[in-house]
Amino acid sequence: MARYTLPLPQSFDEIPVTGQSLAVLLIAYLLGWKDGGIAIFIYLVVGTLGLPVFADGASGLEAITGSSGGFLIGFLICAIVTNLLIDNSVADIKEIFQFMIVATIIILVVGGLRLRMFNTWEDVWTYGIEPFLPGAMIKLFVATCVAYGIRSYILVPKKKIDPTD
Numbered sequence: 001m002a003r004y005t006l007p008l009p010q011s012f013d014e015i016p017v018t019g020q021s022l023a024v025l026l027i028a029y030l031l032g033w034k035d036g037g038i039a040i041f042i043y044l045v046v047g048t049l050g051l052p053v054f055a056d057g058a059s060g061l062e063a064i065t066g067s068s069g070g071f072l073i074g075f076l077i078c079a080i081v082t083n084l085l086i087d088n089s090v091a092d093i094k095e096i097f098q099f100m101i102v103a104t105i106i107i108l109v110v111g112g113l114r115l116r117m118f119n120t121w122e123d124v125w126t127y128g129i130e131p132f133l134p135g136a137m138i139k140l141f142v143a144t145c146v147a148y149g150i151r152s153y154i155l156v157p158k159k160k161i162d163p164t165d
Contacts (some may be wrong), residue, residue, distance in 0.1 A: 017135045018055045024075040025143035030106020030150060033083030033127070040079045044072060067129075069113050074107040076122070081106055097144045104140050144160065 028036045047053040047063060054063045054072065064072055082103045086095070110131055115128040 016055050017132060019139070020055065020075070020134065020145055021071075021104070021107055022139040024078060024107070025139065026080035026147055028082055028103055029099055029143070029147045032077075033080045036083065037076060038081040039074045045075060047072075067115055067118040068111065071107060071111035073114070074110030077110055078103045078106040086111055093144065093148045096147050097140075100140045100144050100147070102114075104136050108136065 012106050019067060024040060027039050031039060039132060043053060044064065047059050048061055049161050052059045055068075066141055086099045111139070112124050115124045119128070
């Protein structure tokens with residue numbers, strides 16, 4: 001999902017819009033903190049070791065330690081923290097939506113804090129957060145719907161109909 005990117009002219013050059021956060025939201029919700037955290041940790045490790053799995057096919061340690069690396073680290077923190085804060089065992093769409101909001105905020109905050117090490121707060125907001133909010137909202141809604149569908153129709157066992165009732 002990171003191979004296809006959409007550059008935003010009003011953002012920092014090295015931060016494109018990708019489907020990474022959508023995948024992370026779904027992994028975090030559906031796999032839980034332990035399995036989701038492990039899956040995202042492995043993703044970060046293979047990318048750091050050189051596989052081109054990050055945005056625009058980037059890889060290596062510089063992808064994690066660079067100015068936009070906070071978003072990648074935010075993925076891991078998101079998977080762990082959201083599941084510790086919110087019980088995702090219920091398939092209620094409202095609760096799933098709340099989970100996705102918290103998860104998205106964590107990714108944006110951690111990414112923004114890393115950007116702040118290289119830029120002013122005003123630039124972080126103007127070029128590193130604000131341009132990505134519309135896409136984040138779309139991904140938030142898509143992740144909620146997909147997670148709800150998977151949780152409701154695949155993972156939650158359906159009641160068997162008893163013909164004698």
